[in-house]
Amino acid sequence: MAISTVGVIGAGQMGAGIAQVTAQAGINVVIHDVTPELTRRGVATIARNLERMVARGRLKPEERDQLLERVSTSPRLEDLAAVDFVIEAVVENEEAKIALFQRLDQICPPEVIFASNTSSISITKMGARTSRADRLIGMHFMNPVPAMKLVEIIRGLATSDETYRATRALAERVGKTTMTAQDFPGFIVNRVLLPMINEAIYTLYEGVGGVTDIDTAMKLGTNQPMGPLELADLIGLDTCLAIMEVMHRVLGDDKYRPCPLLKKYVDAGYLGRKAGRGFYKYDAQGSPVAPQG
Numbered sequence: 001m002a003i004s005t006v007g008v009i010g011a012g013q014m015g016a017g018i019a020q021v022t023a024q025a026g027i028n029v030v031i032h033d034v035t036p037e038l039t040r041r042g043v044a045t046i047a048r049n050l051e052r053m054v055a056r057g058r059l060k061p062e063e064r065d066q067l068l069e070r071v072s073t074s075p076r077l078e079d080l081a082a083v084d085f086v087i088e089a090v091v092e093n094e095e096a097k098i099a100l101f102q103r104l105d106q107i108c109p110p111e112v113i114f115a116s117n118t119s120s121i122s123i124t125k126m127g128a129r130t131s132r133a134d135r136l137i138g139m140h141f142m143n144p145v146p147a148m149k150l151v152e153i154i155r156g157l158a159t160s161d162e163t164y165r166a167t168r169a170l171a172e173r174v175g176k177t178t179m180t181a182q183d184f185p186g187f188i189v190n191r192v193l194l195p196m197i198n199e200a201i202y203t204l205y206e207g208v209g210g211v212t213d214i215d216t217a218m219k220l221g222t223n224q225p226m227g228p229l230e231l232a233d234l235i236g237l238d239t240c241l242a243i244m245e246v247m248h249r250v251l252g253d254d255k256y257r258p259c260p261l262l263k264k265y266v267d268a269g270y271l272g273r274k275a276g277r278g279f280y281k282y283d284a285q286g287s288p289v290a291p292q293g
Contacts, residue, residue, distance in 0.1 A: 001113075001166040003173075004028060009072075009100060010089035011042025013236075014117055014122075017145025018087055020046045024140040025174040030083055031073045037160040039073045046071060051288060081107050082226065087139060090116040092242040094241050097121060099131045105130045119239065120186045120246040123156035133158035137167050140187060142178035143235060151176040154187055177283060185247045194243050197235075198259055200228035204279070206263040211279050211291035229279040230288065233272035241266050 004027065008019045011033040017124050019029045033039045050067060053059035069157055080086060086108065098285055108114075114136045115127030116126060128132035138154025143215075151171040155164055162281065164180075169180045181187035186194060200214050209217065215227020241262050248256040265271075265278065273286050280288035 001084075001111075001162070001169075003084045003170055005030060005083045005167070006170075007032065007083035007086040007087075008089065009033070009077075009086065009104075010091075010117075011039045011045075011079075012089065013045070013090035014141060014145060016042040016045040017143070018089055018117065018141055019071060020049055020146055020174075021174045023067050026070070027173070028070050029072070030080060031071065032075070032077055034082060036073075036075050039075070043071060043073060065247060077103060078107055079105065081109070083108070083112065085113050085115065085166075087115045087117060089141075092119055092121070093238050094125070094246075095123050098126055101130050101136065105132060111135070113137065113166060115167055117141055119190050120206055120243040122185070122250075123154050123159065124181045127156045127158055134160040135163050137163050138181075138183070138187070139167055139171065140181075140189070142189070149175075149177045150189070151178050152181050152187055153178050153187055154181050154183055156183055170178065185250045186243060190243050191247070194240060194247070197228045197232045197240060198244055198256075198262065201232070201259040201262050204229065205259050233278035233280055233282075233288075235272065236274055237262060237270065237272045238266050238276050 006022050006027055007030045009032050010014050011031050019031050022029050031039055031042055050059060050064045052063050054061055071081065086104060088097060090096055090100060097116060097118065104114060110132060116123065116138050117140055118138060120139060127136035130136060133156060136156060136161050141151035142148035142150045143238045153167055168178050203209055203214055204211060209231050218224050218227050235290050241258055243256040244256055269275060269276050273282050276282050277292055279292050281290050281292060283289050
């Protein structure tokens with residue numbers, strides 16, 4: 001399957017990163033979000049990332065300009081009728097994703113593949129709510145997308161071999177290493193990672209250690225590059241909560257019960273780095289300046 005243009009739905013941290021690595025691979029990208037302002041922010045994020053690459057000598061100015069020329073935006077979802085492949089990176093909400101795919105199902109030609117960057121939601125269920133369950137697949141990029149090498153590919157019950165091969169080839173074309181997970185809540189990465197983060201939050205909630213104590217212990221004691229609370233802030237506490245809630249609801253095991261402190265932070269709007277505060281407070285550049293509280 002020849003892919004010359006990819007549509008990316010959602011211009012946040014993940015969507016902008018997916019668009020960037022796709023454009024870096026020489027593929028044209030069309031970005032869409034619910035408002036033009038959000039789309040502009042996504043393009044600005046890509047431009048900042050590329051400026052840093054130029055400053056570090058990893059990219060020539062003319063290469064940056066050519067790359068940005070491959071990135072276009074559209075305020076109308078209908079404009080994605082012309083793309084070859086769609087990747088959604090919208091909010092981690094089952095009904096929102098299904099509603100989006102149902103709209104795209106009416107817009108895009110039947111041969112277009114729909115890929116979801118979901119962290120935990122059933123690919124089988126989303127596919128069954130469209131007319132192209134065989135052409136819907138999970139394509140879970142890691143955060144931050146430009147730096148992380150892995151793409152987790154998740155096949156739904158009806159996903160075809162052709163769709164899987166095309167998706168894997170696209171992931172490899174944008175410079176990623178792939179692995180395949182079965183369609184269970186959290187897949188592989190988040191099935192292991194999020195309970196660890198949730199337990200770190202319980203450790204804080206129960207007063208076993210402070211924010212920096214917990215992160216330092218896990219970094220130096222288990223050789224992790226980031227502590228679990230700092231990583232939760234990077235992922236987004238709302239996303240962490242959504243993933244834990246899916247695993248708790250679907251798998252029915254209390255070991256996946258979200259920590260009450262995680263719920264409280266999300267209720268307060270302390271969503272992590274993107275909100276300027278989570279378990280840490282952040283400056284305008286997104287660097288942690290102090291633990292929360």
